[in-house]
Amino acid sequence: MVKISIITICYNSAHSIADAVNSVLSQTYPNIEYIVVDGKSKDNTVEIIQSFGDRISKFISEPDKGIYDALNKGVRMATGDVIGFMHSDDLFANDQIIEKVAHLFETNSTQSVYGDLQYVYKTDTNKVLRYWKSGEFSLQKLRMGWMPPHPTFYVRKSVYDAYGDFQIRYKIAADYDTMLRFLGKHQITTQYLPEVMVKMRVGGASNRSIKNIILKMQEDWDAIRGNQFGNIFTLLFKNLRKLNQFF
DSSP: OOOEEEEEEESSOTTTHHHHHHHHHTOSOSOEEEEEEEOOOSSSHHHHHHTTGGGSSEEEEOOOSSHHHHHHHHHHHOOSSEEEEOOTTEEESSTTHHHHHHHHHHHHOOSEEEEEEEEEOSSOTTSEEEEEOOOOOOHHHHHTTOOOOGGGOEEEHHHHHHHOOOOTTOSSOHHHHHHIIIIIISOOOOEEEEEEEEEEESOOGGGSSHHHHHHHHHHHHHHHHHTTOOOHHHHHHHHHGGGGGGO
16 A cells, blocks of 8 residues: 655744645545644644644644745655645545545556646635636647646655755746656656645745746746756746636
């Protein structure tokens, strides 16, 4: 039975952290290592996490250098065969998601699995704002700006060991850089789970302001060039693809 490490990072997330933790702990799949990395929160996030006791496999609370530094800490703490993420504002779509992910890893010998994602309202997670329907993977689609939703992207730990983790010089686009590196540059195998895996509350860092949108485009372009995969049209179509999520 494949062991899956799920990592949650958080900072001052008292408003949502209990929902995220419960979403992981409610999964029917039995072989989950759950890791929570807190950035030394100043609200009562730590107290909420500690209230779950030993149901959380590993927990640290210490200052970090940003989102991707915290994710890297979790990756390095993980002992599972497969690594995935549950961000502190997110929820699994249902309690059988990890069971289905594990089945794909066990039956297809794939190196990664991804699925669909819904953007939902902060105050009502049943109300959908955008629907990110991934579809099947191909290198050509990746070159044309396609990418899987990172919160649904589960990868064997051996891939992180071989090709590296998140580059913390990026403030917003290290997840895109990592997916280009894994799927494009090194062409790891992947499998699509054709259903909504994660519900993400709106308000992520990359879309928080015009300044952040511009920064993300700059970092995306740097990741495209750095991985030598794609061109200026990759960047253009990557942004245009988001329009389909509203319809």
